[in-house]
Amino acid sequence: xxxxxxxxxxxxxxxxxxxxxxxxxxxxxxxxxxxxxxxxxxxxxxxxxxxxxxxxxxxxxxxxxxxxxxxxxxxxxxxxxxxxxxxxxxxxxxxxxxxxxxxxxxxxxxxxxxxxxxxxxxxxxxxxxxxxxxxxxxxxxxxxxxxxxxxxxxxxxxxxxxxxxxxxxxxxxxxxxxxxxxxxxxxxxxxxxxxxxxxxxxxxxxxxxxxxxxxxxxxxxxxxxxxxxxxxxxxxxxxxxxxxxxxxxxxxxxxxxxxxxxxxxxxxxxxxxxxxxxxxxxxxxxxxxxxxxxxxxxxxxxxxxxxxxxxxxxxxxxxxxxxxxxxxxxxxxxxxxxxxxxxxxxxxxxxxxxxxxxxxxxxxxxxxxxxxxxxxxxxxxxx
Amino acid sequence: xxxxxxxxxxxxxxxxxxxxxxxxxxxxxxxxxxxxxxxxxxxxxxxxxxxxxxxxxxxxxxxxxxxxxxxxxxxxxxxxxxxxxxxxxxxxxxxxxxxxxxxxxxxxxxxxxxxxxxxxxxxxxxxxxxxxxxxxxxxxxxxxxxxxxxxxxxxxxxxxxxxxxxxxxxxxxxxxxxxxxxxxxxxxxxxxxxxxxxxxxxxxxxxxxxxxxxxxxxxxxxxxxxxxxxxxxxxxxxxxxxxxxxxxxxxxxxxxxxxxxxxxxxxxxxxxxxxxxxxxxxxxxxxxxx
Numbered sequence: 161x162x163x164x165x166x167x168x169x170x171x172x173x174x175x176x177x178x179x180x181x182x183x184x185x186x187x188x189x190x191x192x193x194x195x196x197x198x199x200x201x202x203x204x205x206x207x208x209x210x211x212x213x214x215x216x217x218x219x220x221x222x223x224x225x226x227x228x229x230x231x232x233x234x235x236x237x238x239x240x241x242x243x244x245x246x247x248x249x250x251x252x253x254x255x256x257x258x259x260x261x262x263x264x265x266x267x268x269x270x271x272x273x274x275x276x277x278x279x280x281x282x283x284x285x286x287x288x289x290x291x292x293x294x295x296x297x298x299x300x301x302x303x304x305x306x307x308x309x310x311x312x313x314x315x316x317x318x319x320x321x322x323x324x325x326x327x328x329x330x331x332x333x334x335x336x337x338x339x340x341x342x343x344x345x346x347x348x349x350x351x352x353x354x355x356x357x358x359x360x361x362x363x364x365x366x367x368x369x370x371x372x373x374x375x376x377x378x379x380x381x382x383x384x385x386x387x388x389x390x391x392x393x394x395x396x397x398x399x400x401x402x403x404x405x406x407x408x409x410x411x412x413x414x415x416x417x418x419x420x421x422x423x424x425x426x427x428x429x430x431x432x433x434x435x436x437x438x439x440x441x442x443x444x445x446x447x448x449x450x451x452x453x454x455x456x457x458x459x460x461x462x463x464x465x466x467x468x469x470x471x472x473x474x475x476x477x478x479x480x481x482x483x484x485x486x487x488x489x490x491x492x493x494x495x496x497x498x499x500x501x502x503x504x505x506x507x508x509x510x511x512x513x514x515x516x517x518x519x520x521x522x523x524x525x526x527x528x529x530x531x532x533x534x535x536x537x538x539x540x541x542x543x
Numbered sequence: 544x545x546x547x548x549x550x551x552x553x554x555x556x557x558x559x560x561x562x563x564x565x566x567x568x569x570x571x572x573x574x575x576x577x578x579x580x581x582x583x584x585x586x587x588x589x590x591x592x593x594x595x596x597x598x599x600x601x602x603x604x605x606x607x608x609x610x611x612x613x614x615x616x617x618x619x620x621x622x623x624x625x626x627x628x629x630x631x632x633x634x635x636x637x638x639x640x641x642x643x644x645x646x647x648x649x650x651x652x653x654x655x656x657x658x659x660x661x662x663x664x665x666x667x668x669x670x671x672x673x674x675x676x677x678x679x680x681x682x683x684x685x686x687x688x689x690x691x692x693x694x695x696x697x698x699x700x701x702x703x704x705x706x707x708x709x710x711x712x713x714x715x716x717x718x719x720x721x722x723x724x725x726x727x728x729x730x731x732x733x734x735x736x737x738x739x740x741x742x743x744x745x746x747x748x749x750x751x752x753x754x755x756x757x758x759x760x761x762x763x764x765x766x767x768x769x770x771x772x773x774x775x776x777x778x779x780x781x782x783x784x785x786x787x788x789x790x791x792x793x794x795x796x797x798x799x800x801x802x803x804x805x806x807x808x809x810x811x812x813x814x815x816x817x818x819x820x821x822x823x824x825x826x827x828x829x830x831x832x833x
Binding site: 229231276279280282283284286287288290291292294295298299301302415419422423426456458459461462463465466469470473 | 580627630631634636637638640641642644645646647648649651652653655656768771772775779805806808809812813815816819820823
C-alpha cells in the first residue's frame, strides 16, 4: 500500500512545507532544557539560530529570488537592532511599539537605499549598498549621544507580552524562544506564499532574464525595489529580535555581518527559502563546534566554504542533487574553461547554477531558442 | 590650519593616495581582464607585509625583502588563481566574491597561525630614518620614499600596459576576450600571470607600508574596501580612473582627519555614493552600465 502524502507536501513546492514542519519541530527544543538533557545555553543558541536564519532568509528574497547581489544587508539588521533597542530604552517598554517602529524605519530606509541604488546594476549596485551600510556603521560609531558609540547600548529592558492578567516576560528565555519561533514561522510562511504568488514569479522572471521581463511589460525597477524593501523589512525585524537577545553595538552594522549572511545563503542553498535557514543553522553550529576545539576556526570554516563554492554551489540542500549520479558531469562542467561564445551576465545564471528547481520552472524553450552569443550580443562588449 | 600643516597633509594624502592607487590598479586590472572581484586582494597585501618582515629579520636588508616578498606573494596568488579561481570562470561573478571572501578567512587565519596575532613593528630602513626639510617644513624621509615608490610603480604599470606587447594582449583581452582568443592567444594563461602580477604589486605595497603602519593579521581588511571604492569611483577597469580616484580619496581623507575627524570614516563612502549617483560608470569609466 502506498502512502499518500498531503497535497502540500508533494511536488515542486513540497520542500517549502516540509521545512515548515521542521520549524514546528523546533518547538520541542526547550523540552530538553526542562528535562535537563542539555543546558539552557542551547536554548539561547537555538534562539540565535532562528534570528540569524530569519536574517539569511531576508537576503534570499533579494539575492536568491530577485538576483540582486546586495553587500549591505547589515544595514537593515543594524537599523532594526538600534531601532528596537532605542525604542525600548527611550520611548516605551513595549515590544509591539519597538517592532512597529523597526518595521516603519527599515521600510523607509530600504525604500530610500533601493530608490538610489537600483538605478545601477551589478557590481555598482553591490558597492553602493555596501557604501550605505558602511555609512550607517560610521553613524552608529560617531553619534555617541544617541547610539552610545562604540560602547553600544546595554541594559535594554525585556518587555512583557500579553493582556493582564496573562502576562509573560520576554526576559524569560523560554518565552522569548517561542516568541521568536512564532515570528520566524509566520515570516517564513509569508515568504513561501510571496515567492509563489504572481508577484514572486515576476521577481524570478527578473532574476532569470531581466530584459525579457521588461519586454513583457513589467517595470523591472519597481519590482526590484519592492523586493529590496521586503528584504529590508525582514532584515530589520531580525535585527530588532537580535537586540533583545544580546546587547547592541556598531558591530551589528559591520560588513562582516553582511558577508556572513551571504555565506549562510551559499552554505544552505539560495533561492529556496529554507536553504538559507539551514545554512544559518549549519554555519553557526560548525562555528561553535570548531571554535571549541581551536581558535583558528576561521581557517577551517574558510576551507570548507571555498570547497562549497567550487564543488557545490547549490549548497547543502543541493548536495543530494549533486551526488545523485551527477558527480562526474557536474565536475566536468565546473572545470571547463571559458571558451569562445561562452559569455555571462551579471546575475541570471547565478541561481540557475545554484538551484535545480528553478531550472525546471523556467521554460527551457525560452532560454535555448537563441544561441548564446546572439542572445547576449551587445551586452558583452566592454568599451 | 596653517599653510604648513596643509602642505604636510597634502603630502600625507598623496602618499596614502598613491598606495591606494597601486593596490587598486592590481584589483582593476584583474577585474578588467577576468571580471573577477577579488576580495582577497587585501589579504595578499597583508601577506606581503609579513613576508617582507620575515625577510627583513632574516637578512637585515630592506631591499632584499622589498624584492623577494612581492615575488612570493605573486607566486601564492598564481597558485590560488590556478587552483581556486579557475574552476569558477563562466559562472556568475558572485561566486568569485564568495570564493575570495572564503580566501580572506583562510589567508588571514593562516597568517595568524604562522606569525601570531600580535602587532609587529617593521623598522624603517636606516637610509630613510631621518627627516628632510624643504619649503619650510620637515618631512620624514621614508614617507617621501613611499611617495616615490608609488609614483614609480604607477609609471611602471602604465608603461607595461601601454607600451609592451604583454600589455597589448592584456588590453585586448580586457576589451574582448573572445576575439583575443580567436587570434590564437591562450588568454587563460594570461589570467594567471595578470593575477600574480596584480597581487605581487599589492604585496610590494604591503612591504612599503609596513614601516608606516604596523604588521598585523587584519591590516588588509580595511584597505580592501578602500581599494574597491577607489576602483569603483575611478570606473571599473580604468587604470587612469583608479589613479585619479585613489589620489582624490587619499588627499580628502588626510584633510578630513584634521578638519572633520568624526566624518573621516564615512567620507570615502559619501564620495562614492555621490559619484555613482551622478556618474554611475565612475569618474573615467567608459563602460555602459548594464
